[in-house]
Amino acid sequence: xxxxxxxxxxxxxxxxxxxxxxxxxxxxxxxxxxxxxxxxxxxxxxxxxxxxxxxxxxxxxxxxxxxxxxxxxxxxxxxxxxxxxxxxxxxxxxxxxxxxxxxxxxxxxxxxxxxxxxxxxxxxxxxxxx
Numbered sequence: 001x002x003x004x005x006x007x008x009x010x011x012x013x014x015x016x017x018x019x020x021x022x023x024x025x026x027x028x029x030x031x032x033x034x035x036x037x038x039x040x041x042x043x044x045x046x047x048x049x050x051x052x053x054x055x056x057x058x059x060x061x062x063x064x065x066x067x068x069x070x071x072x073x074x075x076x077x078x079x080x081x082x083x084x085x086x087x088x089x090x091x092x093x094x095x096x097x098x099x100x101x102x103x104x105x106x107x108x109x110x111x112x113x114x115x116x117x118x119x120x121x122x123x124x125x126x127x128x129x130x
């Protein structure tokens with residue numbers, strides 16, 4: 001899950017306790033949001049500034065309609081900060097890792113909510129030193 005830190009950062013989520021992931025207006029990202037289930041984890045990625053995965057969030061409420069959408073077409077979820085990564089994983093590191101060459105974060109870089117395979121998840125945790 002990507003967020004521009006000047007709009008909503010990892011620290012903002014931690015301070016808030018639980019945040020709503022809304023405002024997504026891309027169909028692939030919407031489908032990724034709609035597929036999320038309570039208890040699943042997601043990486044929190046700072047986009048535009050930092051360009052790095054900084055933490056792991058947990059889906060606390062799934063299957064909700066985006067409260068910012070007057071037409072009720074778009075999906076949203078609620079998330080809670082689970083833990084900060086030991087070491088942030090930069091986009092440069094991700095792009096340099098051959099095992100991540102096909103991940104949506106690279107292939108579909110404009111997506112605000114990208115899907116990762118279990119193997120890709122493990123590789124990113126490895127890059128974070130976890």
